[in-house]
Amino acid sequence: MTIAVYPGTFDPFTNGHHDIVRRACGLFTQVIVAVAENARKAPLLPLAQRIALSTEVLSDVPGAKVVGFRTLLMDFVHQERAQVIVRGLRALSDFEYEFQMAGMNKRLDPAVETVFLTASERDSYLSASLVKEIAALGGDVTPFVHPAVKAALHEALCAT
Ligand code: ADP
Numbered sequence: 001m002t003i004a005v006y007p008g009t010f011d012p013f014t015n016g017h018h019d020i021v022r023r024a025c026g027l028f029t030q031v032i033v034a035v036a037e038n039a040r041k042a043p044l045l046p047l048a049q050r051i052a053l054s055t056e057v058l059s060d061v062p063g064a065k066v067v068g069f070r071t072l073l074m075d076f077v078h079q080e081r082a083q084v085i086v087r088g089l090r091a092l093s094d095f096e097y098e099f100q101m102a103g104m105n106k107r108l109d110p111a112v113e114t115v116f117l118t119a120s121e122r123d124s125y126l127s128a129s130l131v132k133e134i135a136a137l138g139g140d141v142t143p144f145v146h147p148a149v150k151a152a153l154h155e156a157l158c159a160t
Contacts (some may be wrong), residue, residue: 009050016123033064053152
């Protein structure tokens with residue numbers, strides 16, 4: 001039984017994130033999508049809403065569970081008795097940061113492995129920040145996010 005944690009800000013949860021979770025569920029017994037508070041990044045959507053949207057979008061993926069966290073990632077991994085951290089890799093630009101994070105997490109607990117899944121070709125240019133930018137400028141984000149996420153983005157952007 002291998003439990004994997006897929007951490008991120010998920011501001012908002014995109015089709016690229018969904019693809020990673022669906023594929024990770026084929027590899028591990030359970031995949032816990034760990035939604036970080038990440039106040040440093042000043043997310044557009046509050047944590048509770050990011051958790052609710054991720055849960056709704058993942059209702060078609062058995063084996064996935066969504067949990068919020070505000071602690072050190074490795075403490076959360078231990079709390080959930082997980083053995084693996086999953087991250088998605090898009091272009092080369094993701095690599096340096098991801099490599100550094102995986103290295104630091106390895107120092108914190110060498111028994112926990114970080115596993116990278118490469119983005120599907122369709123999603124390799126898709127990022128939550130670009131989706132927010134497109135939505136803020138009145139573009140159509142239908143191809144990139146679930147309809148519930150699109151509605152939440154419009155609501156949040158109208159309020160700002
Ligand atoms: P963070 O703030 O930790 O980078 P994100 O929510 O932006 O969190 O992303 C979470 C994880 O999903 C990261 O590993 C990121 O590289 C990956 N990811 C983001 N967008 C995509 C995508 N389109 N395809 C595959 N992986 C992605």
